[in-house]
Amino acid sequence: MKKQELKSNILLLITAAIWGLAFVAQKVGAEYIGPFAFNGIRFALGGISLIPLLLYFSKTQNQTINNCNKKYTFIIAGIITGCVLFLGASLQQIGLNYTSAGKAAFITGLYMVFVPIISIFFKKNIPLTIWVSVVMTAIGLYFLSIKENFSISQGDLLEIIGALFWALHILAIDYFIKKIDALKLSFVQTLTCSILSIIASLIFEKTAISSIYSALIPILYGGIFSVGIAYTLQIVGQKHARPSHAAIILSMESVFATLGGMILLNEHLQLREYLGCFLMLSGMLLSQVSNFNNTKTVKE
Structure with missing residues (x-):
């Protein structure tokens, strides 16, 4: 392995760690502030943290993308x-x-499997390895979330539905990224998410300043580290890393989230749940490696 490639892999591993620990920060933040308020402030900070990157990379912007921007505006794409x-x-x-x-x-990571499945509706060929990964993750999800009476917790169900939207987000990014500058797209979509979250918070939540102060560290981590810093490391790291290696390393965020929950929040899983995690991670890695060259992923 080349020295530059090793450095890139290390940067991607740090990125996965930051994204994994973001789940811990979000869990802690949920104890003090409503979900819409948390995301509203978090993504606002994330958008602001991208401004220096916008100013820097605008100097080396690709001319082809500039021409395409006349037809496909990054504002409309970012809003969608x-x-x-x-x-x-x-x-x-x-x-x-x-x-x-x-x-x-782990459940959010299902988007890696949902992406190729949804691609069927766009008449894309699905290799056999993807179907194997679907079976593995389905069995893993059963051990992780389905109880003995075949019920599922409200939280796990919401995460599964959320994973479907993460998959749709990946496909939307995959469509627009060929025509729109990535950083501009990320900036607009981040601010759009922030505005929608703040509006929802004003309608459904009552947020006190003291609550924001109590959740300040998780909010700062989720906004600046998870979006601004991790996004930068991903861009730099993937420049010299092999796609298959990048897919495997970035998929480790689920492992870091589990370790972070155990160490920082004293969370523990049962044996069958650990087995589910193993099967889901194996299936997600298989689907991600098989599908990586066909679908770009942009994580927020």
């Missing part, structure tokens, strides 16, 4: 993806009120 992002992020944050950070991370 931002609406889908709002739905996914809202369901994820609400679900964390009723489930653990580790389980939420």
Whole structure:
């Protein structure tokens, strides 16, 4: 392995760790502030943290993308993806009120499997390995979330529905990223998600300043670290990393979320739930490696 490639892999591993621990931050934040208020402030900070990147990379912007922007404006694209992002992020944050950070991370990772399945409707060929991964993750999800009486907790169900919207978000990004500058798209969609979350918070929640102060550290982590810093590390890391390696490393965020929940929140899973995590992670890795070259992923 080349030295540059090793550095890229390390950066991607740090990115996965930041995203994994973000589930812990979101879980803690949910104890003090409503899900819409948390996401509203978090994504606002995330959007602001992207401004320096916008100013820096605008100097080296691709001319082809500039030409395409005349037809496909990044504002419209950002609003569309931002609406889908709002739905996914809202369901994820609400679900964390009723489930653990580790389980939420693994279930959210189902978007890696949902993406190729949804692609069937766009007449894309699905390799056999994807169907194997679907079976593995389905069995894993059963052990992780389905109880002996074949019921599922409210939190896990919300995370599953949220994973579907994360998959739709990935597909929307995959469509627009060929025509729109990635950072501009990310900036607009982040602010769109923030605005929608704040509006929802004003309608459905009552948020006190003291509550925001109590959740300040999780909010800062979720906004600046998870969006601004991790997004930068992902861009730099994937520049020299092999796609298959990047897929495997970034998928480790679920593991970091589980470890973070155990160490910081004293969360523990049962043996059958650990087995479910193992099967889901194996299935997600298989689907991600098989599908990586066909679908770009942009994580928020």
